[in-house]
Amino acid sequence: MPARYRRRVTPRRPGPLRWLWFAFGGALPERYRDWVLHDATCAGWRWRHMARAFVQMSPVAVPVLLLVPGPLWVRLCAVLLGWLVAFQYALFIMDASVDHRVRKAGFPAGAAEEGRAERTAEQRAAAAARYAGRYRR
Secondary structure, three states: OOOOOOOOOOOOOOOHHHHHHHHOOOOOOHHHHHHHHHHHHOOOHHHHHHHHHHHHHHHHHHHHHHHOOOOHHHHHHHHHHHHHHHHHHHHHOHHHHHHHHHHHOOOOOOHHHHHHHHHOHHHHHHHHHHHHHHHOO
């Protein structure tokens, strides 16, 4: 979380129903504002984004499996291929989607990227120093 937006209190996590609302694109109340930024800047933010994408795709699988005629293996393959395409799309729009969620919570554009950059600044500086020592003599 960027230092200028960080509060000293541990972010309050939404309950399961509010999280489902958030996963489907809904805005959370003001009291979860810090959690939204934490969700976008923590170490597992990519996995969290993909979990939200999986939750968004799951309701589509049930009608396909139950209502579409044909052998079960064809329906399962259809669901699997649909999920693969949807995950690919979710991967492509990951940064923009997470930034949009953070902006919806009331933070300025780029706050999530700034927080992730601040969290990994030391690692990137060490990697740059190793690179410079090896290739920039």
